[in-house]
Amino acid sequence: MLIFPILLILLMPAATSGQPVNQPLLPLTWELGYATGQSSQTMKWIPATVPGAVQLDVAKAENYNTWYYGENWKDYLWMEDSYFIYRTSFSMPAIKSGERVFFYSGGIDYVFDILLNDEKLFQQEGMFTPVKIELTSKLKSQNVINVVIHPVPKSRTAPADRSQADHSVKPAVSYGWDWHPRLVPSGIWDETGLVIEPESSICETRTGYQLNDKLDKADISIVTAGRNLKGLTYSWTLTDGNNNKVLQKEGICSGDSIRFTALLNNPELWWPHDQGKPTLYTSRITIRDHDGKPLQSLENNVGFRRVRLVMNTLSDPEGFPKSRRLPPVQVEVNGRRVFCKGTNWVNPEVFPGIIKANRYEELIDRALEANFNMFRVWGGGIVNKESFYDLCDRKGILVWQEFPLACNNYPDDPHYLEILKQESASIILRLKQHPSLAIWCGGNELFNSWSGMNDQSLALRLINSLCLELDPQTPFMPTSPLEGMGHGHYIFRDFDSGEEVFARMNRSRFTAYTEFGMPAPASVEVLNSIIPPGELWPPAPGGSWESHHAYKAWVGNTWLMQEMIEDYFGKSASLEELVRHGQLLQGEGYKYIFEEARRQKPFCSMALNWCYNEPWPTAANNSLLSWPNIPKPGFYQVRNACRPVLASAALQKFVWAPGESFVTSIWMLNDSPQLVSRGKVKISLAGENENLDLGIWEFNDLKPNENLKGQEFTISIPDWNNGQFKLLLEVEGRPELNSEYIMLINNEQ
């Protein structure tokens, strides 16, 4: 959209925050200072790790017990309300004439001042706007930088919960959630150091593009900003994934910005991994001096794709009076409607400062293994570091990115809106160039009663407006769920109605299932690592189990739910048995929801479970992975339910009595871009000692990305013993498409 100019934050005056940095960071050695007692004015100084968190530095220096064990997290609470001071000393770096020295930080959490040699240079509220401060003229031979971290923001003193975050752009999750301890990180959380910029330098380059309707031409626009560039030459290349140069340009800089356009014919498009190849090109600009010697190069990846939200099939209201059609939540990539299967991503660590690219990569690789093509980066947590989005670009995962608003009523308050504007603009400008970035979303569950925001809330109108101005080609949703989209349920069987996941999903009809949970206990190994031996068996509320969300986390006896598990399977003789049964319910429940959502395609276009990972080891949770990256058995059931092609069965309930009429409808599901050729599915029930055939369905060819509904099969449940039985779907000659479902026999009903 040519009418929305690229916001030239890159052309802003140098001594303000928010600018990226393109020179190596010179590391600094940091100490952390804090008052040693409640009322003491004495500063104690300890070594600090940057990036990191003040909590981790204190814990290390003071030999705190591991924060994630037992109830140790409570020892950290006092730090919320303290000031902390980061301090570093350094000699004046040796610089040539014309070179400039900056202090740069990718992120400081949350309200802070920066002082050089006791002179206050800068202050900021907001952890997502990088800081870049010129120091050149103020440096002495020896220098001290202090970064003063204010107490964590709280809009009120009580209750001590997420509502304290409702006037700040700090992720609400760390104020306590049903799977996150009350541990509010604070401090320098992203790469930080000194930067020396040469006399002539380029600060930033952005490669934008506009695809034509046929997607066979990309109008590329390159905007580069720098300093003292006039008269230098520049050269630019675009190389494809095989490092072949496909476009190049050269020229002489006429001023401090370089702008030109280029046309790429037949770009190889970027696709999510399950629909094609996530092709990336590299755009590289180099400036040279008058002798042709390269001074500096900047490069960025470009993935050519068009992502839109289009209307879901059949989303018109019927009859009069007539209301509106449902909002679109069907993702279309490069003109193709894609069913989004994925998950809700939460912070992989309580202290985001310690996250490195390898933590992201192991979790993203696991998502590929699960056949996921989308992460919803949930608004209760942080906006991730750059490496997360780089990895999603490379590996082909779509990202639904929320702003840091969740489950609160963020106010129409001038100060809050000002900080939100600053932080949102920083987030948009940083992430917009990633091909994986598919959807902007204002935040989590803001249009629900427990939040209380609505379409008139200025915070959401502001974010919408900023997204339109800075990134008009990416879809925007104010929050999730919107009408027609569903969040929940989060349990296998409803506490009050007794309705199971099967009946609930069979009656549900939503354009997208953007959250749904199924809790399970962690493995015994994980439980051993977090719960002291004396508390381990039997589980009980009040201590480490409750600290780790087994009790009083959400409604009912969540998330352990021992009564429900034992109601299905009988009294557990051991922790091992309780865990095994709980984990079985998670796997069967999740499998059913993912498959039923897929059967509701094309009206339904998305299924994202709550949640993928967790920021610390929980005792019981809806996550598929225990911290840091340990799959629960349900992970593999979800992986199976998300195979691009599979046989699938619609079920009615979990427990059957002999003589009951068992009914199932059989489907072939296809989310792949390929045609699936015709074949036969054999349907049978497998008891302990006996297999019963229900019949065979001969299915026709499945068109790309289209399902096929088959027949209904019925059989009387035989007089089997109490225990488990399975429904087996076997696809002749293609065992990789087989599915199975575990249910229970109860012959005492």
Next chain:
Amino acid sequence: MLIFPILLILLMPAATSGQPVNQPLLPLTWELGYATGQSSQTMKWIPATVPGAVQLDVAKAENYNTWYYGENWKDYLWMEDSYFIYRTSFSMPAIKSGERVFFYSGGIDYVFDILLNDEKLFQQEGMFTPVKIELTSKLKSQNVINVVIHPVPKSRTAPADRSQADHSVKPAVSYGWDWHPRLVPSGIWDETGLVIEPESSICETRTGYQLNDKLDKADISIVTAGRNLKGLTYSWTLTDGNNNKVLQKEGICSGDSIRFTALLNNPELWWPHDQGKPTLYTSRITIRDHDGKPLQSLENNVGFRRVRLVMNTLSDPEGFPKSRRLPPVQVEVNGRRVFCKGTNWVNPEVFPGIIKANRYEELIDRALEANFNMFRVWGGGIVNKESFYDLCDRKGILVWQEFPLACNNYPDDPHYLEILKQESASIILRLKQHPSLAIWCGGNELFNSWSGMNDQSLALRLINSLCLELDPQTPFMPTSPLEGMGHGHYIFRDFDSGEEVFARMNRSRFTAYTEFGMPAPASVEVLNSIIPPGELWPPAPGGSWESHHAYKAWVGNTWLMQEMIEDYFGKSASLEELVRHGQLLQGEGYKYIFEEARRQKPFCSMALNWCYNEPWPTAANNSLLSWPNIPKPGFYQVRNACRPVLASAALQKFVWAPGESFVTSIWMLNDSPQLVSRGKVKISLAGENENLDLGIWEFNDLKPNENLKGQEFTISIPDWNNGQFKLLLEVEGRPELNSEYIMLINNEQ
């Protein structure tokens, strides 16, 4: 919201369009030129009326038959595709040193060029952005201004319907609607002339305010822009409705803008007429020369009020998976939830250029008579002239204002979005200071299948963004209906299901009924004025009846619906009888919808019928008024249904047979801010010769703005003759609260 600065369009360079004018307009005498034949290059010149429309000038000069009679409108069609030239000649005005001469026009429709002495000075697309062009240095002793009007915009040649307007910011209605002929106005449509500005002058003043939460303090901010003001003195006064000076300020201009703030304690608030008094203050700024002599004064009205859209009661979804709450459409004025009763306002004339304040005033007075407190200014029509909003301010009617988008898929197209941005900004800046302006809305039925837009459409995101930037305190809705809000039905009885308005409304549950229609034939007098005698009886499709929307206007035999009328009342012996029966259905139908919507309060918060007025005389239409301002009998039924307080009955159907069990529930409705004291309602059926008592309901006090549901009453329908009977509700001692409902007996069922 202090973070959204007032857009200083007033400080823009002088020689561009969009600026208001504050000096008397010097009138000009205009001629209109056009090619005399299809292929002719010969210009013919005729007298022109400005403001007006090219069609009316041609019709007058060429003795066309009245455009609204019979099928004469067809004679005007050729003008759509012609160029027209307005021409005026004038001598150089006598100006003093430092004075400047401008050409000013409040609105020119739609694409036009402006030439002075054959030099092209200006071009514009868009009829809602005023034009102000400085001529001073270019004037000769004798001058000619040409305004060249391009053919009306059409995005395609066929079909010849509203879709041709889908790439322009021209109201779509004139391309043909089910109650508007195909007559696309063109030309200069608002006040136009020369302006002489003194050497020192003020161009514009804006009085903004922010009320505190208690609504007892108004922080007033005055921004005035002008030219050569430095060193002059200014004085400012705020006077109340009784012309008492309540605030004043004086000062010396430091530059070409004057800015200051003032605090008003205990402002008398502006209310819609049925909730209080529409109090207006006057803000007046005067500049004086160095001798204290007044040079110029500007004034504007200010109404202090806070309008918000808040959540409707009970708008949460139940159960899991959980979707969002419904969007808010409950109007809250000054902290009080107000039930909005009103109507959809359409252009009062096909040619808006001829509308004067008195046309607006007679229609607005009629709305007060109908007990309406809200107009929805529908997006298919024009944004009205200033006098409309001034009158709504003075008389206390809330305005829901739509932008000129309706029933089309307005594209994500850069040129369209650029014009939309210009026009929307002009509209917002012009109307935002009116206290009557309660809601901004992107346009009509854009999120329905026949339009095809959705939340991702850039046009609507752009308008939302502009409203946020320029007028953040006024609620914004992207379109109507939104989810939970209903449009339709538009007939007494559904063609297919046979469902009547009574059953339909009893099963409906919407937060707002923002459109609902009930057609009726026009009176015999009106029909005589538009349909040639030979066609008048019996009505038939194909000729003047069809041109005037009696047939093939919408689905079914709309809008005359003779079959349905005669199915209820038997064959009509005359036009008079047909009209009487059709008008009776309209009145009873409308009455039922308004009252049932009120019974659904507080979940329901609004009822606006489709439509109020009409731009030409129709033969049959949902309007309450025939053009220009002739009430149909249904108008008086609606007036009764909208009384602030009344007794009201829920009904089941229109036709009853003897012996059937008649059931009705009785209510007392109160939309007034006063308590209504307890009393008794007597319920009876009145047949031709007999009255039957159903009983008496003793009702308790009604709280302000709250209804009371009473008892159900039942009786067996007696063996009455075919014909009408009435349900009577009589409130003891308060006949002004009585209600009655007409139904039919059919003893042949």
